[in-house]
Amino acid sequence: MTLKTVTLKTAQTTLAEGVTELGIGHPSPWLLPLRELESAAAHRFAQGDASFLQYGTELGDGFLLTELAQFLSREYALPVPTGELMISGGISQALDLCCAALSQPGDTILVEDPTYFLSLNIFRDHGLKVVPVPVGDHGMNLDALEALVRQHRPRLVYTIPTHQNPTGTTMPQAQRTRLAELAQQHDFFVLADEVYHLLTFTGTPPHSFAAHVNTGKVLSLGSFSKILAPGSRLGWIHAAPELLSCLIANGMIASGGGFSPLGGALIRSMFELDLLPGYIQGLRDTFRGRAAALGDALDELRSLGIRFQRPSGGYFIWVTLPDGVDSVVLLDRAVANGVRYQPGPKFSPDGGQRGQLRLCFAYYAEDDLRGGVQQLGQALQETLREG
Amino acid sequence: MTLKTVTLKTAQTTLAEGVTELGIGHPSPWLLPLRELESAAAHRFAQGDASFLQYGTELGDGFLLTELAQFLSREYALPVPTGELMISGGISQALDLCCAALSQPGDTILVEDPTYFLSLNIFRDHGLKVVPVPVGDHGMNLDALEALVRQHRPRLVYTIPTHQNPTGTTMPQAQRTRLAELAQQHDFFVLADEVYHLLTFTGTPPHSFAAHVNTGKVLSLGSFSKILAPGSRLGWIHAAPELLSCLIANGMIASGGGFSPLGGALIRSMFELDLLPGYIQGLRDTFRGRAAALGDALDELRSLGIRFQRPSGGYFIWVTLPDGVDSVVLLDRAVANGVRYQPGPKFSPDGGQRGQLRLCFAYYAEDDLRGGVQQLGQALQETLREG
Numbered sequence: 001m002t003l004k005t006v007t008l009k010t011a012q013t014t015l016a017e018g019v020t021e022l023g024i025g026h027p028s029p030w031l032l033p034l035r036e037l038e039s040a041a042a043h044r045f046a047q048g049d050a051s052f053l054q055y056g057t058e059l060g061d062g063f064l065l066t067e068l069a070q071f072l073s074r075e076y077a078l079p080v081p082t083g084e085l086m087i088s089g090g091i092s093q094a095l096d097l098c099c100a101a102l103s104q105p106g107d108t109i110l111v112e113d114p115t116y117f118l119s120l121n122i123f124r125d126h127g128l129k130v131v132p133v134p135v136g137d138h139g140m141n142l143d144a145l146e147a148l149v150r151q152h153r154p155r156l157v158y159t160i161p162t163h164q165n166p167t168g169t170t171m172p173q174a175q176r177t178r179l180a181e182l183a184q185q186h187d188f189f190v191l192a193d194e195v196y197h198l199l200t201f202t203g204t205p206p207h208s209f210a211a212h213v214n215t216g217k218v219l220s221l222g223s224f225s226k227i228l229a230p231g232s233r234l235g236w237i238h239a240a241p242e243l244l245s246c247l248i249a250n251g252m253i254a255s256g257g258g259f260s261p262l263g264g265a266l267i268r269s270m271f272e273l274d275l276l277p278g279y280i281q282g283l284r285d286t287f288r289g290r291a292a293a294l295g296d297a298l299d300e301l302r303s304l305g306i307r308f309q310r311p312s313g314g315y316f317i318w319v320t321l322p323d324g325v326d327s328v329v330l331l332d333r334a335v336a337n338g339v340r341y342q343p344g345p346k347f348s349p350d351g352g353q354r355g356q357l358r359l360c361f362a363y364y365a366e367d368d369l370r371g372g373v374q375q376l377g378q379a380l381q382e383t384l385r386e387g
Numbered sequence: 388m389t390l391k392t393v394t395l396k397t398a399q400t401t402l403a404e405g406v407t408e409l410g411i412g413h414p415s416p417w418l419l420p421l422r423e424l425e426s427a428a429a430h431r432f433a434q435g436d437a438s439f440l441q442y443g444t445e446l447g448d449g450f451l452l453t454e455l456a457q458f459l460s461r462e463y464a465l466p467v468p469t470g471e472l473m474i475s476g477g478i479s480q481a482l483d484l485c486c487a488a489l490s491q492p493g494d495t496i497l498v499e500d501p502t503y504f505l506s507l508n509i510f511r512d513h514g515l516k517v518v519p520v521p522v523g524d525h526g527m528n529l530d531a532l533e534a535l536v537r538q539h540r541p542r543l544v545y546t547i548p549t550h551q552n553p554t555g556t557t558m559p560q561a562q563r564t565r566l567a568e569l570a571q572q573h574d575f576f577v578l579a580d581e582v583y584h585l586l587t588f589t590g591t592p593p594h595s596f597a598a599h600v601n602t603g604k605v606l607s608l609g610s611f612s613k614i615l616a617p618g619s620r621l622g623w624i625h626a627a628p629e630l631l632s633c634l635i636a637n638g639m640i641a642s643g644g645g646f647s648p649l650g651g652a653l654i655r656s657m658f659e660l661d662l663l664p665g666y667i668q669g670l671r672d673t674f675r676g677r678a679a680a681l682g683d684a685l686d687e688l689r690s691l692g693i694r695f696q697r698p699s700g701g702y703f704i705w706v707t708l709p710d711g712v713d714s715v716v717l718l719d720r721a722v723a724n725g726v727r728y729q730p731g732p733k734f735s736p737d738g739g740q741r742g743q744l745r746l747c748f749a750y751y752a753e754d755d756l757r758g759g760v761q762q763l764g765q766a767l768q769e770t771l772r773e774g
Contacts, residue, residue: 008449010652011441012644032440037649038432045425053419053616054398062395089476092643100512105492121638125487229440231648251508256479257399260647261618262424265397 011231013363019335020372022359023342025165025315031286032229033279040269052268056261058248060087060236064264067271068236072222075198076208084213086244089259090235091195094221095119098237099126099156101247102189107155110148112140114318114347114356116165116193119158128156132349137309139164139171142178149186156189162205163196163314166347166358170312173206180212190218195226195235198280200313201288216240224267226315227280232263284313291317293366294359297373304380315362320355322384327357330383337382339375398618400750406722407759409746410729412552412702418673419616420666427656439655443648445635447474447623451651454658455623459609462585463595471600473631476646477622478582481608482506485624486513486543488634489576494542497535499527501705501734501743503552503580506545515543519736524696526551526558529565536573543576549592550583550701553734553745557699560593567599577605582613582622585667587700588675603627611654613702614667619650671700678704680753681746684760691767702749707742709771714744717770724769726762 013026044052052061059065062082069082088094103109105127111119113132123130131152134141140159148154159179161171171179183190192209212218223235237247248254258264270276294317295310305322321327327343334340342360344353361369400413431439439448446452449469456469475481490496492514498506500519510517518539521528527546535541546566548558558566570577579596599605610622624634635641645651657663681704682697692709708714714730721727729747731740748756 008453009444010436010438010448010450010648012444013441026442029437029441032437034432034435034437034440037440038428041425041428041432045421045428048421049397050416050419050421051397053421053424053618054400054416055413055612055617056620057396057399061397063397066395089647090643092639096639118638118642121641123638125638225442225643229649230442230644231440231652233443233643233647233649251505251510251512252479252483254508255505256477256612256620257617260476260620260650261397262616262620262650262653263647265618266649 016340018338020339020364020368020375022364022369022372023340024363025360026230027362028364031283036270036275036279037229037266040266040273040275043269043273044265052261052265054261055257056264058253058258059244060258061261061264061268064268064271067268071271071276072210072238076210078207078210080210080238083241084238084244086237086247087259087264088221088235088237090225090233091193091221091223092118092122093233093259094235094237095122095191096125097247097250098189098191098219099123099128101250103128103155108152109156109158110145110152110154111158111349112160112164113349114166114344114353115158115349116160117346120349123158130349135164135167135169137169139169139175142175142182145179146182149182149188153186154188156191157183158191158193160193160195161209162194163199163311165196165314166316166342167318168309168311168314168316170205176206176209176212180209180215180218183217184215188217192218192220194220195223196314198227199284199287199315201284201291202312205313210238213238213240216242219243227283228267228270228276232267234260234263234267287361290361290366290369294361294369294373297370301373301377301380304377304384306380315360317359317361319357319359321357321380324387325380325383326354328354330379333382334376334379337375337379339372339379341376403727405725407726407751407755407762409751409756409759410727411750412747413617414749415751418670423657423662423666424616424653426660427653427662430656430660431652439648439652441648442644443651445640445645446631447645448648448651448655451655451658454655458658458663459597459625463597465594465597467597467625470628471625471631473624473634474646474651475608475622475624477612477620478580478608478610479505479509480620480646481622481624482509482578483512484634484637485576485578485606486510486515488637490515490542495539496543496545497532497539497541498545498736499547499551500736501553501731501740502545502736503547504733507736510545517736522551522554522556524556526556526562529562529569532566533569536569536575540573541575543578544570545578545580547580547582548596549581550586550698552583552701553703553729554705555696555698555701555703557592563593563596563599567596567602567605570604571602575604579605579607581607582610583701584609585614586671586674586702588671588678589699592700597625600625600627603629606630614670615654615657615663619654621647621650621654674748677748677753677756681748681756681760684757688760688764688767691764691771693767702747704746704748706744706746708744708767711774712767712770713741715741717766720769721763721766724762724766726759726766728763
């Protein structure tokens with residue numbers, strides 16, 4: 001690909017005209033906290049302290065880390081010590097850093113199948129061998145995992161334990177404990193991508209993997225992308241201090257300092273003004289309503305043979321199509337009917353999951369979600385009629 | 388190292404009490420553009436457009452790139468097309484990305500000796516073999532480079548062509564052209580770290596390596612750290628569009644989007660409000676005065692046998708000590724006298740440069756610089772008396 005022209009575009013989101021893009025995993029632009037961050041910026045600049053414009057400490061601003069530790073301790077109902085946290089450049093950057101620090105090219109990483117598709121190229125950039133582990137109704141299948149661990153002796157295991165992308169499934173408490181124990185027994189690191197944990201809108205999820213950080217084999221990765229703003233490109237890594245020392249022994253961090261002190265300073269003010277909890281609660285309320293609307297609309301398609309679980313948080317519903325319907329083949333007809341989704345094979349390290357597709361309820365309002373499902377239903381009916 | 392306690396600290400800068408830290412390569416905190424960025428933030432949030440809080444386009448905000456292209460075209464007196472620019476996370480991140488995209492572990496990179504010491508670990512993180520090239524009064528010695536190129540067949544050559552760190556030397560125009568030609572003949576990439584180019588306070592420097600980007604073998608790396616704020620962790624890569632496509636074919640960028648859209652949005656407003664040129668001119672005036680003060684103070688030590696060149700820009704003066712004085716040994720006595728500097732071996736890939744040291748004039752005001760040189764003179768006199 002050669003970039004000959006430049007589009008005057010700020011956001012990564014690309015929408016085709018006349019198509020409801022239920023494949024997009026981004027939040028609605030109108031949900032983004034413009035006014036909250038405007039207040040935070042005004043507060044931060046009003047302090048008269050320019051130190052957040054200087055090269056930042058490697059782990060991130062100590063004041064921000066202290067606020068974050070208090071926030072996570074409350075949200076997780078677990079003690080999260082400040083000394084176990086560092087600021088990252090979001091989950092993607094955290095995964096990149098963990099691969100660089102904790103693995104060598106040629107090492108094996110076990111990942112859920114299906115999993116967050118864009119993580120796979122990060123692992124491949126580091127020369128890792130990616131081995132899939134099946135996902136069931138309760139997240140990663142740990143019997144399968146244990147067999148694969150014995151076979152492949154992985155260095156890393158990547159999981160999205162809560163409201164998984166793309167399946168929306170959540171790993172129960174007992175499985176989390178077992179995974180942490182397996183990591184100790186078989187000497188691998190668990191990279192727990194907990195990006196949706198704080199977006200639980202129904203009930204209470206099992207404990208975050210923060211509960212297992214003290215084993216020294218578990219890293220809990222969080223992000224401000226999903227609870228504040230993707231454009232901040234900031235998140236955190238919660239890990240044993242020895243592991244944090246290892247992560248910041250990195251040429252780029254030693255040279256440039258910590259990640260985006262400027263952005264971090266605005267988030268510090270979000271905490272100091274106590275604006276974050278209310279903002280997140282608003283997101284949960286919005287997403288609860290949307291997930292219900294999407295679920296209700298999809299219920300109407302059950303008579304066509306689709307199956308799905310209603311999620312209790314996160315961004316996604318994972319739909320299993322009627323037997324014999326291929327999500328890649330169906331996509332053209334769906335687009336012709338005015339709706340797009342992410343076909344299952346996109347999330348599978350070896351191109352499986354052809355009978356599945358992912359719908360996102362984070363971008364569109366309830367009416368648009370209902371409209372999109374109706375169009376999907378039409379595409380499905382046309383396919384079944386011809387089938 | 389284990390991190391048991393957390394220091395409530397925002398900036399990376401560490402000052403020991405009672406010591407003038409002439410080793411620090413950071414700008415004075417009171418020079419940082421707190422008020423300018425406060426105006427920029429107010430302007431940006433007032434637009435009512437939240438798209439900079441969304442996942443950002445991989446190359447960076449198109450509006451910011453357009454402003455940057457116009458700014459660089461004016462500053463460089465060369466046409467810089469928008470389509471040849473991408474936003475980076477600063478020079479360190481840009482070097483990391485270039486190594487990841489353009490080299491393989493085991494490849495060779497040629498670097499100046501002495502060079503920016505913190506770059507060396509970035510290259511080593513990527514498994515590169517680092518080979519030093521001597522630096523003379525006019526930057527990298529290109530005869531030596533050419534011989535080393537034939538011997539080592541490098542994949543990359545790293546240079547700081549203007550107001551080099553640490554020597555303050557500037558590569559003349561003819562050598563720049565020759566280096567770009569060598570890159571074409573011998574098929575290596577030039578990573579030109581031009582971080583100090585726009586901080587020229589006396590005269591006009593030769594053309595930026597931007598002039599050679601069209602060869603497809605030269606990448607000109609710039610940074611907002613030195614002309615605005617290190618805490619923004621933002622810079623740019625100016626390269627042929629084919630190379631930019633190659634750089635953004637990176638798992639982390641595809642997943643997370645471009646670097647810090649939030650920080651970039653404030654810089655976009657700095658441009659739109661035309662605040663940057665005046666701010667940079669202020670820096671140039673300040674650093675011109677400080678470089679003169681430091682040079683005048685150092686002139687007083689010439690009678691002790693030191694030698695140095697006065698720089699025409701940048702942050703540093705490189706001092707050659709009298710014969711037989713070792714900068715590593717001298718450091719203890721300097722600290723005892725109340726001043727610290729960076730000893731020469733720190734900048735040398737193989738620990739040479741023992742007769743040299745680096746002083747920085749970006750952090751301290753003129754009086755402090757004079758005081759520090761006086762203390763350095765005392766330490767030197769004590770050493771020579773005992774010698």
